[in-house]
Amino acid sequence: MTADLTADALLDLAPVVPVVVIDDAEAAVPLAAALVAGGLPVIEVTLRTPAALAAIERIAAQVPDAVVGAGTIVRPQDAADAAAAGSRFLVSPGCTPALREAMTATGLPFLPGVSSASEAMALLEHGITALKFFPAEAAGGTAYLxxxxxxxxxxxxxxxxxxxxxxxxxxxxxxxxxxVGGSWLTPADAVKDGDWDRIRALAAEAAALRTR
Incomplete structure (x- = not known):
């Protein structure tokens, strides 16, 4: 299904992409399995913790129905490290020419972050049409989009x-x-307690949000 995944196709795989912070790589597989079971196969693991790359490796190897990617790509090296760990896609909060080139070099689909028309136009010049809008609410929300x-x-x-x-x-x-990307799918207390049923239920509610 995702062998030739493109950034634009990535946007259509699920209505909500869980934005996940993982502190313990041991939680990665059951957490991902719960999200997939709830109907959300696309999972963005943010590179905000030391465990993130190991978590991506485990999900990629042990949860075959998950499309796992790396978020918080802020340096060119982040892109290379995430690709080496088995990421299927990359997401950045913003974008610079060097970061764009690094993400392109991995061969993976990626969603570069923008918060203005000018930033979107700069990426459009390079044929990039699938973007992350961040920080959505603070940058103008639905009215701006x-x-x-x-x-x-x-x-x-x-x-x-x-x-x-x-x-x-x-x-x-x-x-x-x-x-949309959302962090509400994996509450910190649920992850810490291993409450995978709660996470699966939250995922199922989110999976039902598709309006078209």
Missing amino acids: KSLGGPLPGVRFCPTGGITPASAPDYLALPNVGC
Whole structure:
């Protein structure tokens, strides 16, 4: 299904992409399995902890139905390390020319982060049409994304940052939004306690948010 995954196709795999912070690599496999069982196969593991790369390796090797990627790609080396760990895609909070080149060099689909029309246009010049909109709520939310639809009709977004189960449907209703990123799927206490049933239930609720 994902052998020839593109960034644009990535936006259509699930309505919500869990944005996951993993402190203990031992939790990675059961956490990913719970998300997949709930109907969310695309999982973004943020490179914010020392355990992140090991977590990606374990998910890639042991949860075959998961499409695991790396988020918080902020340096060129992050892109290379994430690819080596088995990431299927990359996500960055922003983008510079050097980071764009590094992510392109991995051969993986990637969602570079933007928060303005100018940033989106700079990436569009390189043929990049699938973007992360971050930080979504702080940068203008659904009203801002709706306004970008007119001048940039060929660009689609995965908004992330401050999105909740209540606001997600409003984002998903926009024609230039393919999916949203959310951190509410994996509450820290549920991960710490190994409450995979709770995480599976949250994933199932999110999977049902697709409005079209």
